[in-house]
Structures are given as C-alpha cells and as structure tokens.
Amino acid sequence: MKKIVNPKSKGYLIEILNGLSVTLKHLLRRDIATIQYPEQRREYSDRFRGIHILTRRENGDPKCVACYMCQTVCPADCITIVAEEHEDPMIEKRPKSFEIDLMRCIMCGFCVEACPKEALIMSNDFEMATWTRDEAVYNLNKLMGRSKLAVSGLGFRPYYDEDQSSGKPTMVGPGPKDSFRPVYRDMLGRVDAGKLEAGTE
Amino acid sequence: MSEDLVKITIDGIELEAPKGTSVLEAARTIGIEIPHFCYHQDLSWSGTCRMCFVEVEKMPKLATACCTTVMPDMIVHTKTPKVIEARRAVLEFLLLDHPIDCPVCDQAGECKLQDYFMEYGLYDSNMQLDAKIHRGKVIRLGEHVVMDRERCILCKRCVRFCEEVSGTHALKVEYRGNHSQITTHDNKPIEDDYSGNLPDVCPVGALTSAKFRFKCRSWLMDSTDSICAGCSTGCNIRIDAYKNEIQRYVGRRNPDVNKSWLCNEGRMSWAELQNVNRLDQPVILDGGAQIPISWNDAMELMLKKIRKAGAAIAGFASAKMSNEELFLFRTLIQNHCGSGNLEFRADDEYELVEEKEDEVLRRKDKNPNTRGALDLDMGVAGRDAILKSAQAGEIPLLLIFNQDLLEKMPDAQAIFDNTFTIVFSPRRTKTAKAADLALPIAEYFETSGTFTNFAGIKQRFDKAVNGPGETREGWQVLKDVMMELEENITFGSTVSVTGALDEVLAAKADSIAKEEAAKQALADAEAAAKQKIEEAQKQAEAAKQQAIQQAVQNAKMEAEMEKEEAVEAAVEEAEEEFEAEKQKAIEEAVKKALEEQGKSE
Numbered sequence: 001m002k003k004i005v006n007p008k009s010k011g012y013l014i015e016i017l018n019g020l021s022v023t024l025k026h027l028l029r030r031d032i033a034t035i036q037y038p039e040q041r042r043e044y045s046d047r048f049r050g051i052h053i054l055t056r057r058e059n060g061d062p063k064c065v066a067c068y069m070c071q072t073v074c075p076a077d078c079i080t081i082v083a084e085e086h087e088d089p090m091i092e093k094r095p096k097s098f099e100i101d102l103m104r105c106i107m108c109g110f111c112v113e114a115c116p117k118e119a120l121i122m123s124n125d126f127e128m129a130t131w132t133r134d135e136a137v138y139n140l141n142k143l144m145g146r147s148k149l150a151v152s153g154l155g156f157r158p159y160y161d162e163d164q165s166s167g168k169p170t171m172v173g174p175g176p177k178d179s180f181r182p183v184y185r186d187m188l189g190r191v192d193a194g195k196l197e198a199g200t201e
Numbered sequence: 202m203s204e205d206l207v208k209i210t211i212d213g214i215e216l217e218a219p220k221g222t223s224v225l226e227a228a229r230t231i232g233i234e235i236p237h238f239c240y241h242q243d244l245s246w247s248g249t250c251r252m253c254f255v256e257v258e259k260m261p262k263l264a265t266a267c268c269t270t271v272m273p274d275m276i277v278h279t280k281t282p283k284v285i286e287a288r289r290a291v292l293e294f295l296l297l298d299h300p301i302d303c304p305v306c307d308q309a310g311e312c313k314l315q316d317y318f319m320e321y322g323l324y325d326s327n328m329q330l331d332a333k334i335h336r337g338k339v340i341r342l343g344e345h346v347v348m349d350r351e352r353c354i355l356c357k358r359c360v361r362f363c364e365e366v367s368g369t370h371a372l373k374v375e376y377r378g379n380h381s382q383i384t385t386h387d388n389k390p391i392e393d394d395y396s397g398n399l400p401d402v403c404p405v406g407a408l409t410s411a412k413f414r415f416k417c418r419s420w421l422m423d424s425t426d427s428i429c430a431g432c433s434t435g436c437n438i439r440i441d442a443y444k445n446e447i448q449r450y451v452g453r454r455n456p457d458v459n460k461s462w463l464c465n466e467g468r469m470s471w472a473e474l475q476n477v478n479r480l481d482q483p484v485i486l487d488g489g490a491q492i493p494i495s496w497n498d499a500m501e502l503m504l505k506k507i508r509k510a511g512a513a514i515a516g517f518a519s520a521k522m523s524n525e526e527l528f529l530f531r532t533l534i535q536n537h538c539g540s541g542n543l544e545f546r547a548d549d550e551y552e553l554v555e556e557k558e559d560e561v562l563r564r565k566d567k568n569p570n571t572r573g574a575l576d577l578d579m580g581v582a583g584r585d586a587i588l589k590s591a592q593a594g595e596i597p598l599l600l601i602f603n604q605d606l607l608e609k610m611p612d613a614q615a616i617f618d619n620t621f622t623i624v625f626s627p628r629r630t631k632t633a634k635a636a637d638l639a640l641p642i643a644e645y646f647e648t649s650g651t652f653t654n655f656a657g658i659k660q661r662f663d664k665a666v667n668g669p670g671e672t673r674e675g676w677q678v679l680k681d682v683m684m685e686l687e688e689n690i691t692f693g694s695t696v697s698v699t700g701a702l703d704e705v706l707a708a709k710a711d712s713i714a715k716e717e718a719a720k721q722a723l724a725d726a727e728a729a730a731k732q733k734i735e736e737a738q739k740q741a742e743a744a745k746q747q748a749i750q751q752a753v754q755n756a757k758m759e760a761e762m763e764k765e766e767a768v769e770a771a772v773e774e775a776e777e778e779f780e781a782e783k784q785k786a787i788e789e790a791v792k793k794a795l796e797e798q799g800k801s802e
Contacts, residue, residue, distance in 0.1 A: 068421065
C-alpha cells in the first residue's frame with residue numbers, strides 16, 4: 001500500500017527532492033554503461049553472429065565449393081547459390097554467384113555449422129542498415145572483401161584455437177581438423193568406442 | 202504348390218518364389234531390401250560388388266543374394282551379425298580410395314554408398330587421407346557423361362548397359378585387379394543414343410550427367426511422375442524441378458513400356474520445350490502486328506466467333522494433345538457445334554505410330570498421342586477437304602490446337618487468308634504468328650492428363666511446373682468455352698475428364714464389339730448357308746456321278762456280254778466250219794483212199 005500524497009499539504013516537494021537526488025547520484029557516477037557509439041565500440045564475444053564472411057584460398061579464390069549445404073540448412077531461405085565448373089579437377093566446383101539476403105537472414109549461424117569447407121564464417125559486424133533493398137543482398141564480392149572487418153573482427157566460426165585477435169580480413173589456409181566426433185551406432189546398436197577414440201586423422 | 206514355385210524362408214518368413222528368381226528378388230517381394238550396388242532389375246546378374254551377402258543355412262560361406270537362385274527349402278538370413286560384419290567389410294574395401302567429396306558430388310543425396318555407409322558402415326577409415334590413391338577426375342566421355350574414376354566401385358552396371366541394352370559395347374573394364382578401371386574403347390567418346398542412362402544406372406557418383414552437372418542438388422528438387430512426349434513410345438519419366446524450372450528427366454521404371462530407360466533425345470527434350478520461343482499471353486493480329494490482349498477479351502472474342510459460326514466451324518487438333526484435350530475439343534466441335542470438320546492429321550506421320558526407329562525405345566512417330574487421337578476418331582474430315590472448303594470460303598472459323606499447320610502444310614496459307622483462325626499454342630510457331638487470335642496454352646509438363654502410347658496403354662502425367670506468363674492449361678480453356686456456351690459440363694480436374702472420356706471410349710468399344718458380334722453372326726449364318734448349299738451341290742454331284750458310273754458300267758457290261766456272245770457264236774461257227782471242213786477232208790480222204798484202193802486193186 002502506497003501512501004497517497006495530499007497535493008494541498010505541499011508534502012510532494014519532499015518527493016520531488018527525493019527524485020532529484022537519484023538523478024544527481026547518477027550524474028556523479030563514474031561507471032556509466034553508455035558508450036559513445038560509433039566512436040567507441042563495445043567488445044563482442046568471439047561467438048557473436050554478425051554479417052557473413054566467405055573465406056579465401058591462398059590464391060584469393062573463394063574456398064566455397066558450392067555444395068549448397070548452407071542453402072539447404074538455412075531456415076530463412078536467404079542463401080542463393082549458382083554453381084559452375086572449376087578448371088581444377090581436384091576442386092571441381094565453385095560458386096558462380098553466392099548471395100545472402102540479409103533482410104531475410106535471421107543470424108542463426110546454421111550455415112556456418114553446415115559448411116564442410118570452413119568457407120563460410122561470421123563476423124562481429126552488425127551494421128547492416130542500407131539505403132536500398134538491393135544493397136542488403138550481399139553477393140560473392142561483398143561477402144569475400146569485407147572492408148569493415150578490420151574494425152569489427154571475426155565472429156561465429158567452427159574453430160577458435162587459432163589466435164584471431166581482430167582485424168584479419170581473410171582466413172588463409174586450411175583450418176584445424178575436426179575435433180568433434182559423433183558417436184555412431186551400427187545396425188545392431190553397438191557403439192564402436194575403441195575405434196572412435198583411436199581414429200584421429 | 203505348382204511346379205514353378207519354390208518354397209523358401211527369408212528371415213523367418215515363408216514365401217513361394219518362382220523358380221529362377223534370385224534370393225534378392227524374392228526378398229523384395231516381401232519387403233526385405235538387401236543392399237546392393239551391381240544388381241539392377243533390368244540388367245543381367247553379375248555379382249561383382251559383394252554387397253548383397255546373406256547367410257544361407259547349410260551353405261559353407263556367405264552367398265551373394267543377387268545371383269543365388271532360390272532352391273527348395275532354402276533358409277536365408279539377411280540380418281545376422283555375420284552378414285552385417287561382412288557388409289561393413291565390403292563397404293570398407295569399396296571406400297578405401299574413395300575421395301570424400303560428397304559436397305561437390307552430384308550423386309550426393311541419391312548415392313547408395315552414402316545410404317549404406319549410414320546404414321551399415323560407420324567405421325573409421327584405416328586409410329590415411331593422404332595415402333589414398335588418386336585416379337582420373339572429370340573425364341568427359343562424350344556429350345552426356347562425365348566420369349570420375351576415384352568414385353567408381355567397378356560394379357560394371359554401365360558396361361552391362363552398353364552391352365545388353367543399347368548394344369553399342371561402348372564401355373569396357375581395362376587392366377586387372379587393383380588397376381581395373383572403366384574406359385571407352387580406344388578412348389573414343391561414347392557415341393550412344395542411350396548414353397544419358399549411364400549416370401542413372403551408376404549407383405555412385407562415378408558417372409554423372411554432363412548436362413545436369415552442378416545444376417541443382419538432388420534433395421532440393423520436387424519430383425513429378427510424367428510421360429515423355431518425344432515419340433509414340435510413351436516412356437515413363439520422373440520430372441525433377443527446382444523453383445518452377447525443370448532440371449532433368451529421369452527414367453521411371455515401367456516394365457511394360459520402357460523398363461528403366463530413356464533415349465537422349467527424350468531426356469533432353471524439356472530444354473527447348475520449356476524456355477524457347479514461348480507464347481506467354483493472348484495476342485490478336487491487327488494489321489500484321491500481334492497485339493497483346495487480356496484473357497477476358499480473348500475469351501469474349503472467341504465465344505462471339507463460335508456462336509456466329511455455328512455448324513460451319515472447323516477444328517484442327519493434333520496428336521500432341523492429351524486425351525482429355527482431344528475429348529473436350531471433339532465435344533466442342535462435333536457435339537456442340539454439330540460440325541463434321543474435324544481433323545488432326547496434318548501429315549502422314551500418324552501412319553508410323555508403331556514403326557520402330559531403333560531396337561530399343563524410339564519410334565518414328567514423334568507425337569505422343571497419335572493412338573489416342575485415332576481411338577477418339579479425331580480424323581474425320583481429311584486435311585485436304587478442310588483446306589478446300591477453307592479456300593472456298595465455307596469455313597468462317599477454324600480452331601487450331603497445338604498444331605503447327607503452316608510448318609507441316611505449306612499450302613495451308615489460304616486458310617489464314619479466308620478464315621478467322623484461333624490458334625491454341627504453347628509457343629510462337631509460324632501458325633501462331635499467322636493466327637488472328639493466338640492463345641497461350643501449357644506444355645504437357647505444365648498440365649495433367651493422359652497419353653495413349655503406340656500399344657494402346659493409357660498413361661497419366663501430372664503437372665510438374667507452372668507455365669510462363671499468362672499461359673493456361675488447354676483443357677481448362679476448352680472447358681470454360683463450353684461452360685460459357687451453356688454446355689452441361691462440370692469437370693473439376695483432368696481426372697474427371699478422363700472418367701467421361703473412358704465412358705465414351707467404353708461405349709465406343711462396346712458398340713464396336715456389338716457390331717463385330719453382329720458381323721460375326723451374319724458371317725456365321727452366311728457360312729452355314731454356303732456350307733449347306735455346297736453340301737447339297739456335292740450330294741447332287743455325287744448322285745449324278747454315281748448314275749453316270751452306273752450307266753457306263755451297265756453299258757460296259759452289256760457290251761462285254763454282247764462281245765462274249767459274239768465271240769462264242771464266232772467260235773461256234775468256226776468250230777462248226779472246222780468240223781465241216783474236217784468232215785469234208787475226212788470224207789475226201791476216205792474217198793481218195795477208196796479211189797486209190799480201187800486203183801490199186
């Protein structure tokens with residue numbers, strides 16, 4: 001039960017002073033949460049799911065082999081890939097076009113988890129406001145050459161043991177090997193535990 | 202139990218299988234699928250992949266189910282630990298040098314290696330990744346096939362296909378043992394009109410389609426059962442489409458028509474049909490230029506023209522139409538308007554409906570539904586008669602349905618000069634361009650219906666994709682026209698049209714059968730009468746013959762008797778004469794003797 005202040009009694013002045021004292025207390029505080037964005041930027045987690053990055057091979061081509069795993073797994077249906085033949089028969093396939101519609105994207109990161117080639121990772125960049133709708137559809141060039149990456153740094157990606165402090169615009173070379181190993185059961189329900197532990201590539 | 206059936210037990214289920222079937226086939230009939238790579242329903246047994254191992258009681262070792270025939274009282278186990286262990290081992294060997302490139306492999310999603318690895322394999326490879334032996338990748342074998350030797354498991358399905366089905370013997374296995382590999386003879390590209398089947402036949406990703414390569418992943422596509430409209434054979438196909446674009450045709454198994462196969466021509470026929478030169482909105486010819494109009498205006502114009510023309514209307518159908526469209530078209534022209542000017546034969550191709558182009562599938566008649574059009578009696582008037590009456594100005598309105606009349610009959614230009622022509626066409630053909638009103642209709646994969654193939658088998662096809670622009674399904678347009686003309690029509694889908702059509706066809710078959718029966722009865726009666734007459738004639742003839750014979754015999758006998766008598770008389774006379782002479786001689790001799798006696802005395 002709250003005490004109702006009678007306006008005629010002038011007792012509300014006390015309440016106003018109470019309120020002002022709270023304001024004054026915060027005015028004098030040193031540990032304020034507000035930062036001066038965009039001059040100042042907050043540090044985000046290494047697992048932050050920002051705008052996507054397509055990583056490159058050493059010669060600058062996209063690592064992507066156009067396997068459509070990301071397109072298949074995408075719950076928002078925002079990835080569109082067109083594949084074509086790669087002249088190197090050991091690579092065989094590459095994306096002719098690769099588009100992510102950031103207006104549809106829900107930043108779930110499934111595409112990164114589905115990618116078998118570590119070709120698609122995410123950055124810490126969350127600034128995706130555009131003047132036109134077309135600009136929000138990121139194509140191959142835009143996804144590979146990300147100018148703001150130096151500022152934001154890498155985000156959600158399959159492996160973290162490499163030191164990716166910040167500002168590396170591309171990931172070069174093969175990533176670390178798969179450390180996750182699912183437990184498989186055969187038709188008889190046996191778990192091949194011994195082999196699973198021993199088998200390291 | 203008949204003699205041709207063998208009683209066996211598979212996984213505790215007793216069944217009877219025809220003699221000569223394999224254990225794998227017998228197991229299939231009761232829903233037990235035994236894993237296999239080299240076995241194919243329409244190819245010979247080879248037993249090269251060793252994946253179909255099963256345990257048969259009283260056999261010392263595991264047997265390959267695909268080429269072990271069923272024997273009386275055989276007891277087969279398909280899921281024992283021994284069998285599963287053997288399958289795992291086989292898979293491990295098959296995957297020894299297998300490149301783990303499923304993400305870029307077109308077969309992924311419909312690959313048996315993937316499926317069986319998830320079902321039976323699931324081991325960790327003992328092979329180091331960099332110890333795998335690399336073989337040729339992306340080897341182009343002709344126009345339709347790309348080979349990857351690393352993925353090949355040497356099941357030889359492709360080699361058997363070229364030997365047994367297409368008969369070109371284009372592929373072979375060269376070298377022996379671990380060095381074995383599939384290759385063409387003299388490294389020449391495959392020249393085989395059925396080579397498009399090789400990627401379908403390949404259970405893994407070793408042979409992939411050059412045309413479909415990297416176009417779409419298998420799991421993204423929607424599949425629709427359909428019929429190839431490339432010729433009168435009517436091969437069963439599966440249309441795979443992604444986002445309203447057809448990606449490929451795959452042979453659908455039908456042992457009565459095409460088994461599992463398709464010709465290259467039919468397999469690629471969609472590419473041109475779907476995209477090239479499509480008519481995507483109704484157009485009206487105005488002073489030499491084609492001006493787009495709305496469907497509403499087009500329908501209004503068409504109805505006005507049909508009402509005005511009445512019984513003088515003429516219809517030119519085609520063998521590319523489905524049975525349903527043909528039926529509705531015929532009902533409109535014949536029953537509603539009461540016109541006999543109905544025809545579908547723009548050339549003599551219909552005569553070739555059963556002619557084979559080669560020994561496998563293709564036929565010379567390149568229309569899918571010639572048999573259906575013939576069954577529905579679409580060819581009534583004769584194309585020359587229609588041409589002549591159009592030239593004479595007797596036909597005010599001609600409906601041409603999916604028929605490129607000007608291409609097939611160059612002298613048909615007169616029709617377009619003297620008659621108001623309405624052309625239903627999926628593409629901008631010469632005819633559609635010359636038409637006074639051209640209406641865009643769907644191709645066969647954009648609508649549903651049935652085709653009757655050369656052998657009279659009626660086969661249903663379904664809608665796989667939507668037509669471009671404002672195209673409408675042909676049968677719907679015809680149905681709407683008839684509904685507007687107050688015909689009592691309530692068709693909701695092509696299935697109901699097929700029902701009505703079947704009734705008409707059944708009635709026709711019935712009347713034909715009755716006619717035949719009447720004819721037969723008449724013929725029987727005639728034959729019986731003829732026989733009777735013949736018999737009577739025969740009898741008369743026989744009697745006559747007998748009488749003649751009798752007479753002759755009598756005469757002969759008489760003559761004989763007379764002759765005998767005469768002879769006897771002659772003999773008697775001669776004898777008498779002889780006797781007299783003898784007497785005379787004796788008398789004379791006696792006289793002489795007496796005289797001599799007298800002389801001498």
